[in-house]
Amino acid sequence: MAELPETPLLDELEKGPWPSFVKEIKVAARHKEACRDLLGQLERSYREKIGHWKHGGIVGVLGYGGGVIGRYSDLPEDFPAISHFHTLRVNQPSGWFYTSEVLRKLCDMWEEHGSGLTNMHGSTGDIILLGTSTPELEPTFKGLTDLGFDLGGSGSDVRTPSCCVGPARCEWACYDTLKLTYDLTMSYQDELHRPMFPYKWKFKMAGCPNDCVASIARADMSIIGTWKDDIQQNDEEVKKYAEAGLDIQRDVVENCPGRCMSWDGEKLTIDNRFCRRCMHCINVMPKALAPGKERGATILIGSKAPIVEGALLSSVFIPFMNPDDPEEVAELKEIVEEIWDVWSEEGKNRERVGEFIQRVGMGNFLEAIGMEPVPEMVAHPRENPYVFYALDEEEEEDEDEDE
Amino acid sequence: MAELPETPLLDELEKGPWPSFVKEIKVAARHKEACRDLLGQLERSYREKIGHWKHGGIVGVLGYGGGVIGRYSDLPEDFPAISHFHTLRVNQPSGWFYTSEVLRKLCDMWEEHGSGLTNMHGSTGDIILLGTSTPELEPTFKGLTDLGFDLGGSGSDVRTPSCCVGPARCEWACYDTLKLTYDLTMSYQDELHRPMFPYKWKFKMAGCPNDCVASIARADMSIIGTWKDDIQQNDEEVKKYAEAGLDIQRDVVENCPGRCMSWDGEKLTIDNRFCRRCMHCINVMPKALAPGKERGATILIGSKAPIVEGALLSSVFIPFMNPDDPEEVAELKEIVEEIWDVWSEEGKNRERVGEFIQRVGMGNFLEAIGMEPVPEMVAHPRENPYVFYALDEEEEEDEDEDE
Amino acid sequence: MAEAAERVTDIGPPNYQQFLPPIIKANYGKWKYHEILKPGVMMHVAESGDRLYTVRAAGARLMSVWKIRQIADLADKYCGGHLRFTSRHNIEFLLTDESLIDPLIDDLKALGHPVGGIGNSISSIVHTQGWIHCHSAATDASGIVKAVMDEVFPHFANRDLPAKLRIALACCLNMCGAVHCSDIAILGVHRKPPRTDHETLNKLCEIPNVVAACPTAAIRPAQVDGKESVQVIEEQCMFCANCYTVCPAMPLNDPENDGVSIWVGGKVSNARHEPMFSKLLVPYIPNNPPRWPEVTGTITKIIDLWARNARNYERLGEWIERITWPKFFELTGIPFQKEHIDDFKHAGLTFKRSTHLVH
Amino acid sequence: MAEAAERVTDIGPPNYQQFLPPIIKANYGKWKYHEILKPGVMMHVAESGDRLYTVRAAGARLMSVWKIRQIADLADKYCGGHLRFTSRHNIEFLLTDESLIDPLIDDLKALGHPVGGIGNSISSIVHTQGWIHCHSAATDASGIVKAVMDEVFPHFANRDLPAKLRIALACCLNMCGAVHCSDIAILGVHRKPPRTDHETLNKLCEIPNVVAACPTAAIRPAQVDGKESVQVIEEQCMFCANCYTVCPAMPLNDPENDGVSIWVGGKVSNARHEPMFSKLLVPYIPNNPPRWPEVTGTITKIIDLWARNARNYERLGEWIERITWPKFFELTGIPFQKEHIDDFKHAGLTFKRSTHLVH
C-alpha cells in the first residue's frame, strides 16, 4: 500500500494521554485508500483552517428516506478516494450494550464495505459508519440487516431513540428505559425510515431526574423517570454517612431545592409533600436514600438546538405515568400519534414540535390534541394580561341568557 | 342645597371599618352640585356595571402641555354639573410632607375652584384635584402658583418624580432621596410641563433595596440606594435578637440569597464579598445590622406597565454612583439628557424607553449614548448564539492584515 | 399678552424642607434604628437619642377638603401641625411625645381612620380611578378597594401575617396602579373586542396609529360602508384596549363581559427574592357591585392559606414558589385553565422546563 | 422488483436483551446501591448481593474497526465478551471478578484508553464531526476535543472536582453536540455573512425557502445580473448559517473569521438546580490548529477557578449563579463586551432586574 501523506499538523494530535483519533485514522489508512485521502484532506483543512466538504447531496438505500448522510469532497481531484464519503447511521441496541461477537461481525462487514472508521457513537446515539461510496450503500445495508441491524433516522423523521443504562445497571431507574426505547423504536420503524414530518422528532429515555441521556435538552419527547410516594429512607445509613464525615446540613439539606429537609444532628427529616424529586439527596447518600416505590415517569415535550427560534428545553407534558404498564404505553403512543397528526397538518416546514407549540400556543395545542391543561405544565401562570378569553365560555353564558 | 340622590348601592359602601370614599363624596355633595351629580352618575355605573365617562379630550392651562386630564360625562343631560369634570395633577412636595397650614390653604383654594374632592395621592404621586370645569382651570392654576404649587406631568413628558421618605425618617436611606427628587423635579420643569418625548418618562427614588416607592416596577429610571462596603454589624445586638427568640439560622441565614451568612449559635458571620445587598438580614435585625458606610445608589432603567409589549421591570444601568455628590448628579443628568436625545430621535411614537432598548438592543443603545457595557447589567450573558459580531473589530483585523 | 407675561409658571413644587418637622430636620440622615411598638405605631431612634413616633392611619385616598381639614386639625393637636402621606396613600402623624399616641389613635378612630398597616400586615390598596373618573375602566376601583379592605381589615389593624402583603388594583390593562408586581392584584378586564364606530373613526383617529396600536396585529385598515375605517380580526383580539386608548371610536366597555381578574405572587422589594411579577390566578370574575363578594372571598381565602402555611418572612410569591404552583392550585381549589398558560411573547420561558414537581 | 421483495427492511435494531451480561439479566431492575471504588471504577450491589464492577475507559468516539476488535478482545479476556458504551461515548467493561479490575486497567492503558470519568470528574467531550465529515463546520471537532482532553486529563483520571463537569463541542450553530446545556461548551462560529453564488442559487434552492430560513429577515429576493437570486442585508445577519443549511449557494465558511466561542454554566440534570442553558463567556477565539492553545488555556483557567472556589456538589453554573456573573467575570479577567448582552427575542428577560449586586 502507498505511503501515508505527510501530516505534520495532525501528528501533533497523536501526542498526549487522551485516545487519538489521528492514530485511528492512520491505522485505517494503512488498509484503506479513502482513509489516506481523508488524512490528506484533513491536514489540508488544518493548514487552511477550513473544511473541505461539499454541501449535502441526497443518497440513500432503496425504500428508505433517511439513515445515510451524503458527503462529497470539494477537492475530488486531490483526494479522489473520498470524492464520495457517505456515512450510515445504524440504530444501536438500547443502552449501547454489545457482545464482542456482534462487534467483530460489524467490524468485518464495515471493513469490507466502507472506510473501517466509525463513531461509537454519534451524538444522537447511532453507530456511525463513517464514509463509503455510493455503490457500497446497498451492500452495506444488506450486510447490516444480515447481522440483524437496521439504519437509524435522518431527515424529517423519527430519529433513533436512545436511553440511559436504566434498570440494567442503575438502582435509581424508575422505569425500564431499555424496554421502552426498544418498543418505541420497533413501533415506529416506518416513521423512522421514511421522513414524513415537518422536521425531525427525537425520543430520549432517562430512568430518573439525573437524566443521564440529556433528554431534557435534546429530545422532542423526553421521558424522565420519577416517583410519586415518599423517598425510601434508611436512618441507620444516614447516620453512617454523617459519621463518615458528610456534612449533612451544608451539603444535603441546604442544597435541597424544595427546602423540605431538616437535620438535627441525629435524624434527617424529609417533608415529602414538598420534595421536588430532584435526586440530590439520593445522589449524595445512595445507601441511605432511594426513590419511592410508586415509580413512573414525567413526559416532557419540545427541546431542541437553537436553529431557528432559539434553543428550547423540554417542558412538562404529562406529569406522571407508568411506562412499565403496557396499557399506559399504548395510551402514550396514541397521544404521540395525535401530536404527529396535528403537527404534520399545521406545522411549518422545518418547525420542530417545540417551536410549533410556542407558535400556536400551548393551550391551543392541547385542545387540538384533546388534552387538558394541568398546572404542572408551567413554571408559573402567565404574567401578562393578554388573555384570549375562550369564546365558547361566553357562548355558554349567552345560551344561559337565552333560556 | 338640593337633596342628595338616592344611592342604595353606594350606601352599602359606607359600612365597614375602612374609610369610605362614598362618605367623602357625600360630604362634598352637600356643598357642591358637581359632587351630587358625581354621586348620581356613580350609582348609575354601579347599577349598570359600566363607566359613564367619555374618552379624553384635550384641555389644559396656558403654555403647559400636561397636568390636566380632560373628562366629560357621557350623560350630560342627566348630570349637567359634571358635563366637564377635569382633574389637575399637582406636584407634591418630596416625601409627601405637609404642614396643616399649607394643606388648609390648598383646601380653601380647591373648595373655591373645584369639586372639593382630591386624591391624596394619585398613584404616580401627585396631589389629584378631582374634577372641575374648563373655565375654572386657569383660576385653579393661579390659585396653586399663589400657594407655591405647580402642576405635575401628564402626556409624553417627564412625570412627577417621587420618592420614599428616605433620610427624613429612615435609618436605611443610602442617599438623600428627597433632595434628589426635588433637584430632578426643578431641573426638568420644562420637560415636565411640555410633552416632547415619544412617551412618558418616570423617575422614582428609593433610599435602599427595600424600594418603598416601588420604583423598580414603575419608573423609566429607578434610583435605588445601596452600599459598597461591608454591612455594619453589632454582635452584641445579634445575640440579643437570638436570646429574644429569633431563629437566626432559619429566619435569617437560610433566607440569604447570597448564601453568604453562617451562624454557629454564638456568632453571625457574613462573607460580605458575596452579599447581594438584599436588605433581608438588616430588615430582620435593625438594631444589629445596618447598610455599610460607603453608600450610594444603583441606577436602573426601563420599567413600565404591560401595554403594549408586556410589563417590564427596570434593569441595572449604572451599578453604583453617589447621588449625594453634586458632581455625580450632574453627570447623571448629562446621561439622562443624552438618553432623551437618542430616544426622542429614534424612539417610535408611544414607545417607552424600556421598550426602545429592547427593540434596538442594549448594546446598541449603550453605544448610542456613549456608555460601556458592564456585567452588572445582565442577570447572565446571552444564552443564544445569535451574535452580531461587531464589524469594527473585524475591520481592525483587516487593517492589521493590510499593514 | 401682558397677562401671559405676569403669569407665574414652572415654579415646581414647594421645597419639602419647609414642611419637615423640627425633629426630622435635627436628625435628618442620622436615624439609627426603629422598632414597631404596636400595630400602626413605630418609633425611630436617632443617633442623638431623639425618638420619633409615627402613627399610621388608613388613607381614604379619595378625600374631600372637609376631611383633610379635620386631619390637619389632628396634626395641630398632636404634632405641631406636621404630617405626611405614604407611598401607599396612608397618613402618617409624626409625634415626639409618646404619651400622645393613644389619644391620637382614639381621635383617628372616631374620624373613621383606624391605624395599622405597619410591619407584617396588609397596608392600603394602591389603586386607580375606576368609574369615578376614567373612561377606560372595566371595573370600579374605590368600591372594590373598600370592600376588600373591610374584609381584610383585621390584617391591617394587626401584625399577624408571615410577611407584608401588598394588594393593588387597576381598573384596566393600562395598570395605572402598577399592579404587575403585587402580592395580590385585582385587574379590571374586558372580554369583547372593540365595537368600531365606522361613522366617526376616520374623523377622530389616525388610521395608521390605530393599526400600529394593536400588539397582535388584529387591526387592519378597511373601507366600511364607503367610509375609511378599520376592521378587527376578532379571533386575534385579546382585549387589551390599546386601540381604544389611541382612538375613542373603538370602545370595549361591556357591562356583561367586563369584570376582574386576580393575580398573585408579585413583589417589588429586593429583600431575599428578586422582584417578581404577579401571575394570573383567577382569569375572570364578573363585576358584582357594590361589594364584589366573589372577589373578596377569593382574596381572603388566599390570605388565610398563606397565613396558615407560609414560613416567617415568606412573601406570598415566595411561599408559592417554594411549595410550587401545582400545590398552590390544589390548596386553593381554583381550577387551572387554558387561560393560565402564557401564550404571549415569552410563553415558552414560563413552561416547566424541569422535572421539579411535587406529586 | 423480485429483488426488492427479498430485501429485508424495517427490522429495527437487535433486541438489547441478547447483549446483556448474565449478572445484569439476573439482577435487572434489582440494584440496591453503588459505590465508587476508585477513579474509573464503580461497584453496583444488587438486592441479591451480587456485585457488578464497572470499569470505564476513555472513548475515542472516532474508532477504527481495528481498534474495536482490540476492545472486543479485552471484553473477552475480562468479562465474558460483554461491554457497553455510555451516553458520552466512553467504553464500559462489566466485570464480576474484582481481582480482574487492575489487570484490565493496565491493558486499557497500554491500548491508549485510560480509565476515569466516574464521579466528580470530567468525562469525555460530547462532540460532532467538524472537518472530518461536515460541510457546515466553522471549526474542527475531534482536534479541539483531543487538545482539551489532553489538557484536563488529570480531572478525568481523578475525582478531584467539586462536582461533575461536562464539556461539549459543536462545530456550528446547528449544535449537534447539544452544547446548549453544558458546563462548558465550545461552539464553532462564523462571523461573515453568506457569500451568495448568484449564478447557481436559483437552480439549487427554492428562493421562498431561503428567505423564510432567516431568523432576522436579513434575506430578500432580488434580481442580480439578470438572475433570480437573493440579497442579504449584511447588518442584519448574525451568521447563524441557517440559509446555508437550506441552500448550498450561500456558504459562510471563512478561514480568517471562523473560530470558536466558549459558553459556560449549563447543566442537564435536575439535581438541586433545574436544568440551565450555557451562557456566552468568550465570544470569539480564532481557529488555531492543531492544538487551539487559547481554547485549552481558557478552559483550564475556568476549571481551576471553579475547582478552587466552589462548594461541594456545586456545578459550574450553580457556583457562578451564587457568586454572581460580575464576580465571575472579575475572577476570570475576561472582558465583558457588547456581545455578551443578549439582543435576541427574550433579551429583556436576561437583564438584571433587581439590585442584587455584589460591589
Ligand code: SRM
Ligand atoms: C452525526 C451528528 C453529529 C455527530 O458527529 O455525532 C450530526 C450531524 C449533522 N447534523 Fe445534527 N447531528 C447529530 C446529532 C444532533 C443533535 C444531538 C442529538 O440528537 O441528541 C442535535 C441537537 C438536538 C436537536 O435535535 O435539536 C442536532 C442538531 C442538528 C440541527 C439543528 C436542528 C434544530 O432543530 O435546531 C441540524 C440542522 C438541520 O437539521 O438542518 C443538524 C444537521 C446535521 C447535518 C445533517 C448537517 C446538515 O446541515 O445537513 C450533520 C451531518 C454531518 C455529517 O456530515 O455527518 N443537526 N444534531 C449527530 C447524529 C449522529 C447520530 O445519529 O447518532
Ligand code: SRM
Ligand atoms: C390618575 C392615575 C390613576 C390614579 O387614580 O392614581 C392615572 C390615570 C390614568 N392613566 Fe395612568 N394613571 C396614574 C398612574 C399610572 C401608573 C403608576 C405610576 O405612575 O407609578 C402607571 C404604571 C406605570 C407606568 O408608567 O408604566 C400608569 C400607566 C398608564 C398607562 C400605560 C402606560 C404604559 O406605557 O404601559 C396608560 C395608557 C397611556 O399612557 O395611554 C395610562 C393612562 C392613564 C389615563 C390618562 C387614561 C388614558 O388612557 O388616557 C388615566 C386618566 C384617568 C383619569 O380620568 O383621571 N396610565 N399610570 C395615576 C396618576 C396620578 C398621579 O399623577 O399621581
Ligand code: SRM
Ligand atoms: C412609609 C413607607 C415609605 C414612604 O415613603 O411612604 C415605608 C416605610 C417603611 N418601610 Fe417600606 N414603606 C413603604 C412602602 C413600601 C413598599 C412600596 C409599596 O408597598 O408599594 C415596599 C415594597 C413592597 C413590595 O415588595 O411589594 C416596601 C417594602 C419594605 C420592606 C421589604 C419587605 C419584604 O420583606 O419584602 C421593608 C423591610 C421590612 O418590613 O422588614 C420595609 C420597611 C420599611 C420601614 C421599616 C423602614 C424604616 O426603617 O423606616 C418603614 C416602616 C415599615 C412598615 O410600614 O412596615 N419596607 N415598603 C411606605 C409605607 C406604605 C404604606 O402606607 O404602607
Ligand code: SRM
Ligand atoms: C453511564 C451513564 C449512563 C449511560 O447510560 O451511559 C451514567 C451513569 C451514572 N450516572 Fe449519570 N451517567 C451518564 C451520563 C450522565 C449525564 C449526561 C451527559 O453527561 O451528557 C448526566 C447529566 C449531566 C448534566 O447535568 O449536565 C448525568 C448526570 C448524573 C448525575 C447528576 C450530577 C449532578 O449533580 O448534576 C448523577 C448523580 C451523581 O453523580 O451523584 C449521576 C449518576 C450516575 C450513576 C452514579 C448512576 C448509578 O447509580 O449507576 C452512574 C455512574 C455515575 C458516574 O459516571 O459518575 N449522573 N449522567 C452516563 C455516563 C457518561 C460518561 O461516560 O461520562
Ligand code: SF4
Ligand atoms: S438517568 Fe437515573 S436511572 Fe438512568 S443511569 Fe442516570 S441515574 Fe441511573
Ligand code: SF4
Ligand atoms: S430529592 Fe431533592 S427535593 Fe427531594 S428531598 Fe431530596 S434534595 Fe430535596
Ligand code: SF4
Ligand atoms: S426604601 Fe429603604 S430607605 Fe426608603 S423608606 Fe424604605 S426602607 Fe427606608
Ligand code: SF4
Ligand atoms: S443583605 Fe441579604 S444578601 Fe446580604 S448578607 Fe444580608 S441577607 Fe444576605
Ligand code: SF4
Ligand atoms: S387603570 Fe385604566 S381605567 Fe384605571 S385609571 Fe388607569 S387608564 Fe383609567
Ligand code: SF4
Ligand atoms: S383590544 Fe387590543 S388586541 Fe384587541 S383589537 Fe384593540 S389593540 Fe388589538
Ligand code: SF4
Ligand atoms: S454541529 Fe454543524 S458542523 Fe458540526 S456536525 Fe453538526 S451540522 Fe455539522
Ligand code: SF4
Ligand atoms: S446566516 Fe443566518 S442571519 Fe445571516 S443571512 Fe443566513 S439565515 Fe440570515
